[in-house]
Amino acid sequence: MFVDEINKENSSEKTEGTVRSDEKTNSNTDAVVEETLDDNDVSVDENAKDKEDKKENNRDKSKDKEKDPKKLSAELKAVKEELAAVKKAKQEAEAALAEFGDKYLRLAAEYDNYRRRSIKEREDAYRDAYGDALLKMLPMIDNFERAAQYTDTEPEKLADGVKLILKGLPDLYSSLGVEAYGEVGDVFDPAIHNAVMRSEDGTAEPGTITAVLQKGYRLGDKILRYAAVVVAGE
Incomplete structure (x- = not known):
């Protein structure tokens, strides 16, 4: 019987311990559930706030799109x-281009006329000069x-006529x-004389002209024909 009582006491203690353990477990579980619920509430609040912010942003964008008439x-x-200013500038540019084209064509025509006139004037000047020269001849x-x-009849008169000419x-x-x-006696100058022969006459100064075979002619500074001469040697 003593043993039975001890077993009962042990059984009773185990039961109480189990109950206390269950109560503790339940208490912890309640705390976890409560904490989880609190976290869920926070998440829900944050999600709701994000949605509200997005709606507000969308409303602002809609307002931006819907401008004042x-x-x-x-x-x-x-x-x-x-656009009107651009069109006007385009028209002005086209008008300026057309005017420039007209001016270019006029200038080209004037230059062509000037070139032809210059050629004709030069030809006329040459012709007049030739005419004047022939008239004097x-x-x-x-x-x-x-x-x-x-x-044949009077050779003397022929000779007199040639002398007159x-x-x-x-x-x-x-x-x-x-x-x-x-x-004869001029100093030889290669710029205007053409030395055809060299003379060994000791009476003439070296480098002087001893004979003129053909006279030279010049028009101003231009040599028309070089004088053909004989030059005394040293």
């Missing part, structure tokens, strides 16, 4: 004015024709601006 009208007016030609009449040649040269040069 007056502002839209002003912007449209500004765009139209800018006509008296000499007349004298030659008159002298030729006495070739030769006498008038310097005047003809002078009237044309032509100068004859090349005389």
Whole structure:
């Protein structure tokens, strides 16, 4: 019986311990559940706040899209004015280009006319110069024709006519601006003389002209024909 009582006491203690353990477990479980519920409440609140913020942002964006009609009208007016300015600038540029093209064509035509006129004036000037030269030579030609009449009948008159023609040649040269040069005793100048021969005559100064085979002629600074001469050697 003593043993039975001890067993009962032990059994009773185990039961009480189990009950206490269960109570403790239940208490812990309640705490965890309560904490979980609190966390869920916080998450729900945060999600609700995020959704509300998103809605607010969407409303702000919608407001931005839905602009004031007056502002839209002003912007449209500004765009139209800018477009009109661009069109005007384009028209002005096209007009300036057309004007430039016309000026270029006129300038090209004027230059072509000037070139043709210059060529014609130069040709006319040459022709006038030739005409003037020939006109001044006509008296000499007349004298030659008159002298030729006495070739067979009166040789003396022919000789006199030739002398008369030769006498008038310097005047003809002078009237044309032509100068004859090349005389015996002149110092040889290779710039205007052509040394055809060299003379060994000891009486002449070395480098001087001892004979003129063909006179030279010049018009101003231009040599028309070099004088063909004989030059004394050293």
